[in-house]
Amino acid sequence: MTSWKAIAGIMLALNLASVNLARAQNAPRNPDIISTTEIAKQNEAVKRRFSDVPVTMVAPSLVPGRDDFTTDSEVKSFIDGLKAKSTRLALLPIGKSQQGRDMQVLLFTSEGKSSLEEARALNRPVLWFIGQQHGNEPAGGEAMLALAHELASAESATILSRVTVAIVPRANPDGAAAFTRGGANRADLNRDHLLMLQPETLAIHAAMSKLPPDVVFDHHEFSVVNRWIEKFNAIQAVDAMVLHATNPMVPVEISNLAEKLYRPAVEQALKASGLSMFWYYTTSNRRSDTVVSMGGNNPSIARNAFGLRGAVSFLIETRGVGIGREGWQRRVATHLLAARAVLQASADQASELRKVIDAGRISSAKAEADLVIAAKIPARTVTIPLLDPESGTDKPVEVQFQDSRVIEPTTTRPRAAGYLVQGDDRDAVLRLRLLGIRLCRVSEARKIEVISYQLDSVRPPTDRESINPDQAIKATLVKTSLDLQPGMLFVPMAQAGAGLVAATLEPDTPGSYVSVGIIPIAAAAKVAPVYALPRGTALGLRADTPGDRSVCEE
Numbered sequence: 001m002t003s004w005k006a007i008a009g010i011m012l013a014l015n016l017a018s019v020n021l022a023r024a025q026n027a028p029r030n031p032d033i034i035s036t037t038e039i040a041k042q043n044e045a046v047k048r049r050f051s052d053v054p055v056t057m058v059a060p061s062l063v064p065g066r067d068d069f070t071t072d073s074e075v076k077s078f079i080d081g082l083k084a085k086s087t088r089l090a091l092l093p094i095g096k097s098q099q100g101r102d103m104q105v106l107l108f109t110s111e112g113k114s115s116l117e118e119a120r121a122l123n124r125p126v127l128w129f130i131g132q133q134h135g136n137e138p139a140g141g142e143a144m145l146a147l148a149h150e151l152a153s154a155e156s157a158t159i160l161s162r163v164t165v166a167i168v169p170r171a172n173p174d175g176a177a178a179f180t181r182g183g184a185n186r187a188d189l190n191r192d193h194l195l196m197l198q199p200e201t202l203a204i205h206a207a208m209s210k211l212p213p214d215v216v217f218d219h220h221e222f223s224v225v226n227r228w229i230e231k232f233n234a235i236q237a238v239d240a241m242v243l244h245a246t247n248p249m250v251p252v253e254i255s256n257l258a259e260k261l262y263r264p265a266v267e268q269a270l271k272a273s274g275l276s277m278f279w280y281y282t283t284s285n286r287r288s289d290t291v292v293s294m295g296g297n298n299p300s301i302a303r304n305a306f307g308l309r310g311a312v313s314f315l316i317e318t319r320g321v322g323i324g325r326e327g328w329q330r331r332v333a334t335h336l337l338a339a340r341a342v343l344q345a346s347a348d349q350a351s352e353l354r355k356v357i358d359a360g361r362i363s364s365a366k367a368e369a370d371l372v373i374a375a376k377i378p379a380r381t382v383t384i385p386l387l388d389p390e391s392g393t394d395k396p397v398e399v400q401f402q403d404s405r406v407i408e409p410t411t412t413r414p415r416a417a418g419y420l421v422q423g424d425d426r427d428a429v430l431r432l433r434l435l436g437i438r439l440c441r442v443s444e445a446r447k448i449e450v451i452s453y454q455l456d457s458v459r460p461p462t463d464r465e466s467i468n469p470d471q472a473i474k475a476t477l478v479k480t481s482l483d484l485q486p487g488m489l490f491v492p493m494a495q496a497g498a499g500l501v502a503a504t505l506e507p508d509t510p511g512s513y514v515s516v517g518i519i520p521i522a523a524a525a526k527v528a529p530v531y532a533l534p535r536g537t538a539l540g541l542r543a544d545t546p547g548d549r550s551v552c553e554e
Contacts, residue, residue: 034285036181037136039324040225045392046235047326050319053273055333057146061138062332067325069138070145072101072177075169078145079106086152087112088160094168095203098184101173103203107211108151108167110160116210119164125346125353128213128311129167129339130204133190133220133302135175135182139320139328140219143335144169150340159343162350166211172200190218191298193305194504194511195518196431205434212436214357215262216306216313217342219335221320225389227283231290234386234395239334240270241317243280243295245307246404248372249499253360257353258312261345266316269341275334278385280315281401291379293402299503299511308499309436310361314342361496371502373411373509377402411508413477416532417539418492419505420450420482423529425489427518429544432504437497440552442488444540451532452480453507455525472515473508475528482531490533490541495551505530 042050060070060078070078083091090107092115097103105116113119120126132141144167150156151165170176174184182188183198192201224236244258267277283292295315299305306313316338318331346353382401387394420442421428432439453475491501507514507528514521514528521529533539543552 032286032288034227034230034287036223036226036285036321038226038322040229040322042225042235042323042326043390043392046387046389049387049392050239050327050330052329053275053333055273055337057143057329057332057336058149059142059145059332061142062146062329069179069325070142072170072173075145076102079104079148079169082106082148082152088156089148089152090114092116092207094207095199097172097174097200098198099174099177101177103168103170103173103200105207106148106167106169108148108156108160108165110157116166116207119166120211122164124162124164125214125350125357126164126166126211127215127342127346128208128217129165129342130171130216130218130302131167131169132176133171133218134188135172135177136179137181137221137317137320138176139221139318139331140316140335141170141176142332143219143339146332146336147339159347162347163343164211165343166207166213168204171204190220190302191300193302194300194431194435194500195513195516196434197516202434205431209434209436212309213306213311214354215342215346216302216311217339218302218306218313218315219339220315220317221331222280222282222317223321224319224323226322227285228386229389230287231283232386232397232399233389234397235389236319237276237385237387237394238278239275239318239330240266240277240338241280242266242277242338243303243315243404245304245313246295247297247299247304247308247499247503248375248407248409249364249502250304250307251310251360251364251499253356253363254307254310254312257356257360258314261349262312262314262342265341265345266314266338269337270334273333273337275330275337276385280317281384290399291402292382292384292399293377294404297375297377297404297407299500299509305435305500308497308503310357310364310496312357364496364498365494367498368415370412371415371506372407372409373413373506375407375409375411377404377407413506415502415535416451416493417535417537418490418494418533419501420484420531420533421489421491421505421519421529422531424520428504428513429489431513431518432491432501435497435500435504437491437501438495438548438551439544440490440492440541440548441544442484442486442490442540443542445483445485446540447481447483448537448539449534450480450482451534452478452482453528453530453532454478455507455528473512473528475508477532489544490539492551506532
């Protein structure tokens with residue numbers, strides 16, 4: 001287990017990696033760019049379509065007459081009040097934001113366990129709910145407080161006897177305080193779940209390493225007016241959009257569970273309260289780009305990163321960005337109803353849930369299919385549900401639509417037995433450990449045949465914020481011999497997180513640790529410091545820690 005001291009010791013170095021991003025975001029505004037931060041008032045006819053719903057909730061900003069959002073101090077006071085009344089709740093610090101704000105996880109167990117490790121020992125399905133990764137999307141965070149209020153009550157005893165629940169109400173406290181999408185340095189935390197360059201995402205994954213998730217629901221809000229008016233002279237029509245993990249290396253068992261259990265459960269719960277739902281989709285903030293995308297396959301997006309580690313993983317978004325507090329009660333209720341549905345479905349299926357998820361993790365470890373290193377998502381004509389901004393009537397619009405569940409691979413290669421990392425592996429080891437990856441060390445010096453990655457081109461990533469970032473490295477695979485040295489890091493693919501192993505260690509993937517310097521590469525290097533071990537190659541190994549023995553000794 002990585003120590004908190006080790007994490008704190010490298011925090012400053014991690015933040016330096018985001019400096020270039022902040023500089024790029026401060027560049028002069030491009031006239032093709034549509035503002036996504038301006039507040040737009042919706043027509044009265046539209047507001048009537050999205051009036052309050054009969055859902056009882058308790059949270060600070062839902063007090064009658066309130067016209068602003070919940071402050072950081074109010075979050076703390078509210079949570080402390082729940083703790084004082086509930087024996088089922090443990091408040092656990094997990095780190096601090098860039099500006100020093102406290103981050104907490106709210107742990108709910110029927111026994112009132114006081115640590116993540118103790119909760120893990122219960123061996124129940126573990127559900128993580130994450131709110132407000134984007135600071136200007138507050139409804140999810142507020143719903144997390146309302147959910148915590150319900151779980152702290154006596155009525156939650158039955159559910160908590162079947163599942164363990166962890167809630168992070170505000171994953172981006174600095175962004176929430178400033179009401180900005182990104183963190184204090186403006187980096188998008190939702191694109192940082194492989195690299196973990198930001199302290200907030202690092203803190204969440206450090207906590208998850210102690211209590212690994214089986215189900216993760218990540219609560220966001222979508223842009224309602226601005227870019228949709230500019231491009232299609234229409235505004236968003238639905239209450240909620242959802243999408244599960246779509247990276248091609250997510251185990252099929254996990255994807256099936258997402259589509260057949262959780263999506264219908266959420267949709268039914270929303271429909272029962274008169275709320276509408278559709279697949280998640282978005283469009284860029286460039287006027288010249290009218291393509292609509294159903295979210296991307298980037299492994300660094302939270303939804304995909306959690307799916308790759310073998311958890312059922314969903315993004316849920318509600319109306320909100322750019323409309324202030326309009327429809328506030330309805331937006332918060334939508335998130336809360338979805339979370340209730342997830343809890344109930346998980347509790348009802350608790351005895352079978354872990355079996356199915358474990359089967360997915362086993363299939364990931366045993367998979368033999370080629371790796372998809374890069375892919376494109378073809379566009380097709382689809383009608384999406386939008387509204388006329390004046391009358392509030394339905395205005396479906398045909399668009400060129402990219403469905404991230406349907407890809408065309410552009411770069412594939414045979415699955416390796418694992419990866420050898422040459423040189424400084426400290427930062428990579430830290431992150432891989434937090435992702436739940438098992439690590440081995442070479443135990444003997446000898447020469448073996450491996451696959452090297454000849455660097456054809458290396459450039460800084462053009463847009464780490466992109467839904468589908470392009471490859472920063474282009475590589476050619478070359479068979480070569482390598483002199484092994486005792487202690488060299490070896491990361492096997494025969495483990496549950498195989499998709500994460502490939503996403504981070506294949507040098508030319510969008511989430512590559514080589515491409516951003518987590519695995520250092522010399523300026524004049526012609527070959528990446530990572531080598532693929534062909535399947536069937538014998539290799540003397542020892543476990544890096546006692547917990548790695550089952551993987552390394554095999």
